[in-house]
Amino acid sequence: MRTNLPIDETGLWDDLMALAARTEPDRPWTRRAFSPMFLEGRAFVAARMREAGLAVRIDPAGNLIGRREGRRADARAIVIGSHSDTVPDGGRFDGTAGVMAGIAVARSLARDGRELDHAVEIIDCLAEEVSIFGLSCIGSRAVAGALSAEQLNRQEPTGERLAAAIERMGGSIDHLGEARRTDIAAYLELHIEQGPVLADQRRDIGIVTAIAGITRIEITVEGRADHAGTTPMTLRQDALAGGAAVVTAIAKDARRRAAAGHGHFVATVGEFRIEPNAANVVPGRVTMLVDARAEERGFLEGFVTELPPLLQRALGGTGTRLADFRVISDALPALSDPMLLDVLEGASDTLGLDAMRMASGAGHDMAWFSRIAPAAMIFIPSKDGRSHTPEEWSEPGEIAAGAAVLHEALLRLDTMLA
Amino acid sequence: MRTNLPIDETGLWDDLMALAARTEPDRPWTRRAFSPMFLEGRAFVAARMREAGLAVRIDPAGNLIGRREGRRADARAIVIGSHSDTVPDGGRFDGTAGVMAGIAVARSLARDGRELDHAVEIIDCLAEEVSIFGLSCIGSRAVAGALSAEQLNRQEPTGERLAAAIERMGGSIDHLGEARRTDIAAYLELHIEQGPVLADQRRDIGIVTAIAGITRIEITVEGRADHAGTTPMTLRQDALAGGAAVVTAIAKDARRRAAAGHGHFVATVGEFRIEPNAANVVPGRVTMLVDARAEERGFLEGFVTELPPLLQRALGGTGTRLADFRVISDALPALSDPMLLDVLEGASDTLGLDAMRMASGAGHDMAWFSRIAPAAMIFIPSKDGRSHTPEEWSEPGEIAAGAAVLHEALLRLDTMLA
Numbered sequence: 001m002r003t004n005l006p007i008d009e010t011g012l013w014d015d016l017m018a019l020a021a022r023t024e025p026d027r028p029w030t031r032r033a034f035s036p037m038f039l040e041g042r043a044f045v046a047a048r049m050r051e052a053g054l055a056v057r058i059d060p061a062g063n064l065i066g067r068r069e070g071r072r073a074d075a076r077a078i079v080i081g082s083h084s085d086t087v088p089d090g091g092r093f094d095g096t097a098g099v100m101a102g103i104a105v106a107r108s109l110a111r112d113g114r115e116l117d118h119a120v121e122i123i124d125c126l127a128e129e130v131s132i133f134g135l136s137c138i139g140s141r142a143v144a145g146a147l148s149a150e151q152l153n154r155q156e157p158t159g160e161r162l163a164a165a166i167e168r169m170g171g172s173i174d175h176l177g178e179a180r181r182t183d184i185a186a187y188l189e190l191h192i193e194q195g196p197v198l199a200d201q202r203r204d205i206g207i208v209t210a211i212a213g214i215t216r217i218e219i220t221v222e223g224r225a226d227h228a229g230t231t232p233m234t235l236r237q238d239a240l241a242g243g244a245a246v247v248t249a250i251a252k253d254a255r256r257r258a259a260a261g262h263g264h265f266v267a268t269v270g271e272f273r274i275e276p277n278a279a280n281v282v283p284g285r286v287t288m289l290v291d292a293r294a295e296e297r298g299f300l301e302g303f304v305t306e307l308p309p310l311l312q313r314a315l316g317g318t319g320t321r322l323a324d325f326r327v328i329s330d331a332l333p334a335l336s337d338p339m340l341l342d343v344l345e346g347a348s349d350t351l352g353l354d355a356m357r358m359a360s361g362a363g364h365d366m367a368w369f370s371r372i373a374p375a376a377m378i379f380i381p382s383k384d385g386r387s388h389t390p391e392e393w394s395e396p397g398e399i400a401a402g403a404a405v406l407h408e409a410l411l412r413l414d415t416m417l418a
Numbered sequence: 419m420r421t422n423l424p425i426d427e428t429g430l431w432d433d434l435m436a437l438a439a440r441t442e443p444d445r446p447w448t449r450r451a452f453s454p455m456f457l458e459g460r461a462f463v464a465a466r467m468r469e470a471g472l473a474v475r476i477d478p479a480g481n482l483i484g485r486r487e488g489r490r491a492d493a494r495a496i497v498i499g500s501h502s503d504t505v506p507d508g509g510r511f512d513g514t515a516g517v518m519a520g521i522a523v524a525r526s527l528a529r530d531g532r533e534l535d536h537a538v539e540i541i542d543c544l545a546e547e548v549s550i551f552g553l554s555c556i557g558s559r560a561v562a563g564a565l566s567a568e569q570l571n572r573q574e575p576t577g578e579r580l581a582a583a584i585e586r587m588g589g590s591i592d593h594l595g596e597a598r599r600t601d602i603a604a605y606l607e608l609h610i611e612q613g614p615v616l617a618d619q620r621r622d623i624g625i626v627t628a629i630a631g632i633t634r635i636e637i638t639v640e641g642r643a644d645h646a647g648t649t650p651m652t653l654r655q656d657a658l659a660g661g662a663a664v665v666t667a668i669a670k671d672a673r674r675r676a677a678a679g680h681g682h683f684v685a686t687v688g689e690f691r692i693e694p695n696a697a698n699v700v701p702g703r704v705t706m707l708v709d710a711r712a713e714e715r716g717f718l719e720g721f722v723t724e725l726p727p728l729l730q731r732a733l734g735g736t737g738t739r740l741a742d743f744r745v746i747s748d749a750l751p752a753l754s755d756p757m758l759l760d761v762l763e764g765a766s767d768t769l770g771l772d773a774m775r776m777a778s779g780a781g782h783d784m785a786w787f788s789r790i791a792p793a794a795m796i797f798i799p800s801k802d803g804r805s806h807t808p809e810e811w812s813e814p815g816e817i818a819a820g821a822a823v824l825h826e827a828l829l830r831l832d833t834m835l836a
Binding site for chain 2: 193194195196197200214216226227228229230231232233234235238240241244245248251254255258259264265266267268269270271272273274277278279281282283289293360361362363385387388
């Protein structure tokens with residue numbers, strides 16, 4: 001354990017555990033956005049912001065913001081953001097580590113009596129996880145001016161609309177446009193990796209070069225539903241046999257592309273179902289969803305373009321056919337700002353931390369902030385790569401090391417930025 | 419079309435269509451056992467039995483029986499059986515073709531004024547299809563004395579017990595033991611093939627040598643559920659990749675065994691599901707159900723015994739493991755009586771019909787009758803092998819040809835049997 005970090009490791013850890021304790025008691029750890037428990041968590045976050053000397057407000061989009069003014073009134077703000085909501089049955093670190101690390105940085109500034117030129121803001125973005133409205137990154141979308149009227153009109157199962165729910169969180173839909181920011185000099189975010197790479201390679205810090213683009217493709221394989229007892233093996237058109245060939249071909253192709261030296265690339269068949277799914281019927285149809293993510297846009301496009309002929313070859317001889325191949329969603333990669341990457345790398349070096357550049361396969365608030373400001377992220381290790389599960393874990397020292405990188409980068413940026 | 423058959427083809431076809439018209443109107447063709455519509459169908463069947471000169475009764479197990487007495491009071495009965503219930507959204511021929519063919523045979527006997535030594539019975543067995551009680555072949559089980567107290571106590575979703583439902587069909591649970599028969603000299607059943615073999619080989623008649631044994635095996639492949647965006651391809655334990663390898667290995671092995679010259683053999687993965695089945699999560703677990711059927715018991719046992727090591731080899735290198743392999747049900751093959759096979763084959767030859775010996779991959783009432791009497795079946799062609807679907811189809815001439823084989827076999831057996 002490093003003892004020379006400019007961060008109170010114990011205080012940061014205690015804050016995290018205290019926030020985690022605000023959970024639905026029967027399903028730790030759960031604090032979903034818009035729930036009463038979420039508001040309890042936010043009350044704790046706001047209190048900790050105030051104790052760190054920050055002026056607390058909620059913007060019209062429902063983002064919770066703690067601000068420390070700078071010496072230069074004309075200077076834009078340096079923002080440290082993440083989120084305090086969780087998935088159902090999630091962990092204690094996803095999002096919260098970034099918010100509490102930001103507050104710990106502010107506490108260090110206050111403790112040391114440091115005066116900065118730039119204002120510093122810690123933002124707890126509303127509803128980063130997929131919410132009860134079926135939408136993620138609600139707060140950061142609004143900061144980027146990208147929360148649409150259609151989205152605001154969405155209803156959750158009991159009937160509340162998103163617009164009303166944002167107001168219940170302290171926002172103001174009439175002034176939603178004011179949540180859009182043009183005064184951010186730089187955005188930094190600390191997050192747990194949610195993957196196994198840092199732990200596997202025994203690194204302290206991941207310098208996130210990009211958030212991967214995500215393309216989702218729905219694939220349907222059609223055969224013929226026949227009686228499983230009476231249809232000879234030679235006369236079958238078994239859609240599951242075809243579906244298995246497709247899954248195998250996609251996995252093989254994805255492994256090849258991931259090793260091709262074009263940065264982060266993964267492809268996953270995460271949803272898969274067969275019809276009619278009855279013990280005594282040869283499957284007649286298989287539907288699956290492919291989730292492909294890449295750091296390089298062109299590389300992802302190559303995968304999508306070359307996939308149909310690959311799958312048609314894989315289905316050859318199975319008696320089944322590729323009945324549908326449909327891109328159902330497509331998000332571009334979000335690139336980090338190169339100067340910020342250098343600053344984060346330099347800060348890590350100075351602190352004696354072992355950092356590596358890597359892409360994020362998961363989405364984050366940073367993707368939305370990167371549309372309106374120079375933005376970058378750092379990752380800290382996730383034990384066994386686990387996330388969105390109660391087993392999610394990062395060590396107190398790992399979190400404090402990440403917070404120290406934010407602290408050091410903030411001081412450097414304060415002198416470098418206009 | 420043959421015109422010299424001893425069966426009124428038009429009358430048989432009209433009977434079949436009139437019975438099919440007794441269907442739930444919004445979902446043709448549906449006449450599930452124990453429903454009011456089933457009782458309507460049975461009233462029609464009973465009326466047609468009476469018009470064919472048969473004495474009609476319902477046995478204590480709820481089987482509908484039409485009987486024509488023979489000259490010899492000491493002779494056992496020759497039985498022609500099948501069933502009049504359907505699956506939901508089923509066809510117009512499965513089961514009903516056999517019952518109505520039996521009645522057409524009786525009609526021919528009456529028309530021709532033929533006196534036989536043996537009594538002849540046409541039996542409409544209760545609930546051959548999987549019923550609302552989750553049980554099939556209820557009536558024929560009882561005839562074999564194999565309907566258990568546990569089964570009689572089963573409840574359907576609205577609370578009725580099977581025992582009460584049988585009484586509602588006209589049965590009598592207090593006298594259930596009397597449904598068990600020891601007076602059957604031979605059992606014959608005509609059924610649609612429900613497979614494509616006869617149509618594919620352009621044959622008129624299938625002489626069914628055996629009803630395949632059925633073994634069902636539940637297989638679980640375990641990997642690890644990880645974030646689909648952040649977990650590199652090289653660090654995955656993707657249970658769906660493992661599941662696909664298992665499906666492919668089973669299909670390949672089944673094709674090899676089916677071609678090995680040991681009679682009918684099929685194996686099907688008909689149920690398959692993945693967990694957690696979410697777009698952004700690498701599948702952590704796959705569960706599937708294998709349905710394997712074989713004419714030769716030893717051959718089926720060989721498949722089951724040799725499967726686990728085969729699957730373990732298939733999973734090698736996928737990072738996943740065979741977590742469970744469990745035989746959840748196992749039914750022995752039911753063999754036809756060799757003398758009856760010869761009689762049916764001779765009858766087909768005499769009528770100028772092209773017959774072939776084959777096994778049945780599907781279960782039938784014959785399997786239960788074969789426990790208490792010499793038994794055999796014939797198949798007639800199913801268009802495209804379709805069954806349990808509204809598209810189920812057999813030609814009027816094909817059905818009449820099958821009925822003619824029953825008629826001819828019946829006359830021969832009457833002189834051959836004690």
